[in-house]
Amino acid sequence: MKALAGAGIPVPKVLDLCEDSRVIGTPFYLMEYCPGLIYKDSSLPGLEPSQRRAIYAAMNRVLCKLHSVDFKAAGLEDYGKHGDYIPRQVQTWIKQYRASETSTIPAMERLIEWLPLHLPRQQKLTVVHGDFRLDNLLFHPEKNEVLAVLDWELSTLGDPLVDVAHSCMAHYLPSSFPILPGLSGCDLTQLGIPAAEEYFRTYCLHMGIPPAENWNFYMAFSFFGMAAVLQGVYKGSLTGQASSATAEQSRKLSGFLSDLAWEFAVKEGFRIFKETPDTKPLTRSYHTWAGPRSLLSTPGTRRCTPLREFSSAHASKGALALSPEGLSPPAREPYQQLKQFMEQNVYPAEPELQSHQASSERWTPSPLVEDLKEKAKAEGLWNLFLPLETDPERKYGAGLTNVEYVHLCELMGTSLYAPEIFNCSAPDTGNMELLVRYGTEEQKARWLVPLLEGRAHSCFAMKEPQGALSDATNTESSIREDGFYVINGHKWWISENLLL
Structure with a gap:
């Protein structure tokens, strides 16, 4: 923090460092008290749209300033390892999650497999904050100016885009999110707050770099890390290190964040798929x-x-x-x-x-x-x-x-x-096609037309009370044909229960 202060980064003045654990049980440092405002709600209630835009612009500027620090000149060349920041961070979060795992979270399992296979190539090495977000900034009470950046515990040398993604997480979180009330569902234009895409473009413009194409990876990684942290809080509660109320909330939020992370992973997967040579438009498409193969073509080949x-x-x-x-x-x-x-x-x-x-x-x-x-x-x-x-x-x-x-x-x-x-x-698509192909005019009028118009939803029932149907020989339902069909059986757990 002293080094960054010398480089012009707004940080609290560090007064002293004590490395003797006997004093309070752990090494600690003492910093100067800084009066100012900390905004806990990302929507900045009570402010004018122009003020909100100015605050987000100040947040963006100070991040660009941090990432522009010449860490060698500031004496921070040994502050972290050079290179492989993202791979090391991914493995760190995976290990932390595994150590605190209490049950299987499907999205986390998918991310643990997906993230190491889609690591971005690091373009730049800078000082990174590690947890850069609005509520870690101290603002001037009268001017839209950042007085101090707080909470440097996760800082190191690494990929600056991780900080940018962290500062955009609130854009995808609901306003009811307890740790960081987000902006999802808010009218950002009316609020005067830039969208995540605009915020990222502004950062790239100030830094003189092109926008990263793999932005979705960074968002997936950020939410994955946050989900791992909350899972750790939940595990800590089971050993008496956190309140039970906080713990149960953390468990649910961890699952929510991992689902959100996986949505970004899916978007990144589609981007990669479209850019692979097999899917790019060729000079000759x-x-x-x-249809039927030529007699001269070899089975299993494509003409x-x-x-x-x-x-x-x-x-x-x-x-x-x-x-x-x-x-x-x-x-x-x-x-x-x-x-x-x-x-x-x-x-x-x-x-x-x-x-x-x-x-x-x-x-x-x-x-x-x-x-x-x-x-x-x-x-x-x-x-x-x-x-x-x-x-x-x-x-x-x-x-x-x-x-x-x-x-x-x-x-x-x-x-x-x-x-x-x-x-x-689905299953509306399959059921509608079935009715188009084989339904009587009466059935079409009663069922098909409402489905086609979106006024109704269909379902299918598969599971039976006596067991799973992963083995089709287990089915107890039967169809008897005797001049007409008689369907006899008991099905439950139908699909589309939300809409029905």
Whole structure:
């Protein structure tokens, strides 16, 4: 802290250091008292929009100033290891989580496997704070100025983008989050607070660096670390090191944060997939034929045809475009329309939808989802899943083949909420197609039309009281055909119970 003060970083003045553990039981340092304001609520209630924007701008500036410190000139060259900061941090958090693990958290298990396989290449080495966020800053009571950066216990030399991600965590947390009341679901424009993307772009602009493409990794890593910390708090409570009330809350929050981290990991996975050579548009776009193979082709191989040989006539024969650019014009138009709708409506709504999932209203349908459904329906982005071969007259769906729809399906898959918004989520999709293919006119009027219009939801029942059906021979239900069908059995634990 003394070294950073000499480099112009606002920190409290350090008065003395005592390394004798006999005094209070641990080494400690004494710093000067700093009067000022600490904002615990990220939404900054009671302030004007211009003040909020100025505070976040000051937060951004001081972070850029910290990351611009010449640590060699400041005498901090030995303050941490050079290189491999992220790999070491990932392993540290994994070990800490394993040491405090009390039960299996599925998202944590997935992250433990995923994070080491997607480590970013560190572009820069700077002093990092390790826990840089709004409530670790002391502000001037009358000016929008950072007087001091506090809590340097996790500081070292490392990847500066970890600090940037930490300072953006509040953007994805609900306002009810007890440790750090967040901004998810808030109208940031009305509040005057920059969105996480704008905050990150501003940082990159000030630092003179291009925005990192793997930003989602850093967010996943940050929430993973926070989840590990809270799991440690819960484990500590079991040994009497924390209150039981705090402990139970920590256990639930750890699961919530790990789910949030995994959402960012999924987004990063889609980004990587789209940038791999096999999925990038080539100079000559190729397509795999799903139709009958030539007698000269070898079984198990793919016959490729250049884009110039592709025509709209092939679309009906099942030609698979390996990239959206290879889609026929009639299929490319809804793809581009869907992509625009996702960018303008779905992705910006995710924080509010995540907040709804974490609230006491999570067992009721989200009003925002219902509103987006009406917008999607108005733009014709509705029932996209019904294949042309099932609905050749395009009476119910968009008239896409399955191999065309797969690209739209992939796009919807980048958001957990998109399939429902476009009426393309299971089990409704399968049940609707079943009714289109085999339903009587009476059944279609009673069941299909409400499903197609989004006024009803369907379900399927699989589990039986006497045991699991992972082994289909265990089923006790039966269908007897005697001029008509008699279905006899007992099913429970139906799907879509939230909506039903």
